[in-house]
Amino acid sequence: MTPLEFHAVSKVYGSRLAVRDLTFRIGTGERVAVLGRNGAGKTTLLRLALGLARPTQGRCRLFGLSPDRASARQQVGYAPQASSLRRRLKVRELIRFVCDIKGAPEPVRLVNRLGLTKVLSDQAGGLSVGQLRRLTLLLALIGQPRLLVLDEPTASLDSATRLAVWELVDEFCRDGGTLLLASHDFREVARLADRVLVLVDGGLRADSSVSALAHTAGVVALVIPGRLDVSMPEVSYVVHAEGQTVLLTRQPEAVLKRLTPGGGVVRRKPTTEEVCLALDGGRDG
């Protein structure tokens, strides 16, 4: 059964189109990251997938069922953002609450592994950011879900905790689990995902494997020594960094023709982040 399927899904909030005409399918065992700027529609996509919002048009299917159905959500583990948890509930109570609803045993080993044993009697509001993140991941993994949905799982975490979270997610995927991840962290995407969905203004601008994203999107990076102020319609994004100017474009030949000859321009494959910037089509100023 396909874990997640969107067919021509659009969602409108009032007069604002949050996502438009999304069609994609996430197969069993795939690791998919959703990329996009704030407001690009990432959270709406996750909410639609989890049945927290209904499509205005189109159809979502979670394991072949409407995401409204409890039996569909039984197979999903969702790690919300840390601030979502009830601050007054104790860690033990939160774990028991989710275990009771999912009909799962208490995950004693996982609690140990995530280093939460000592804080079981603490209120969620008293935990550090790292502990909260680990707790949300733990709650998501209760009941051995087949699809793990993570919303920026390692935002504001220290390196050690981030690695621990990545390792656990990796393990989940190695055991055949499917991952749907929304993130701004391109290192995280490169580490955890093998496929990316790039959202721009609610639309699906690219759907590709991580390695082939640049090729699929047709984006090329042209690196020019020094700082160069460029204003060309063919250039999607300009990055100034480390004494260089990187022009991200889908029409490299046209850009090269218009650049002053002899500038020492180097053509290279863009990073995932650069592709996303180019697809977004802005300028960094």
Next chain:
Amino acid sequence: MFYIALTAFYYLMLANFAAADQRRQATVGFVILAVIAVTLYHFSSLTSFERIEPWYAFVRSLPTSMWVRFVARLLLVLLLAAFSSMVVVWSGAVRFGLTYDVTTILTVVAAVPICAAVFAPMGAFLGAALHPRTVPAVVTTWYLFNAWSGGLWSAGRRPNLWISVEHILPLPAVHELSIAIAAGRWHTALPAAAAAAAWGAGAFLLASVFYARDEGERFR
């Protein structure tokens, strides 16, 4: 708990000035008000919280259906309403030395589920349909209107025109139906039963429509 204490306080204040023979009647009236307060405020506030608080988004992502949550909430409301009723009844017994006959006790027992069945969907409807910021004000207005329509705060002095329509309002209908059931003459209260059922069913339909309409997404 605030509304439970508040209703008991109002009851003690009003019954203090009522004639001794009217206090028992006031007790039944305030039991109904206590149940209305609990059901209206509980359902409206929780439904509106569910639309805006991230915690409820997480809860809704768990494998429970909307109906399970509704029934769980209803059971909690029934428990709170029963407790709230007991507080009113007990306050009357302690403060005024009231004793209650079987019919009065049965009226109280009947009033809790009947009242909850009518006012719980109303609370859910108001919580689902209104902007969360306006919910407390509108619910309080509706609660006060119902209290007034029952005649408790107007000592029964209302315009004649009002008296001709009050039997179709939710609180008088629930009040009359509860008393009739407790007295074993429910067949005499069919119009009240029809009015209560119409209010309950209408509110339930509206609550279902508004709850399902956008799952709280309007207020993001």
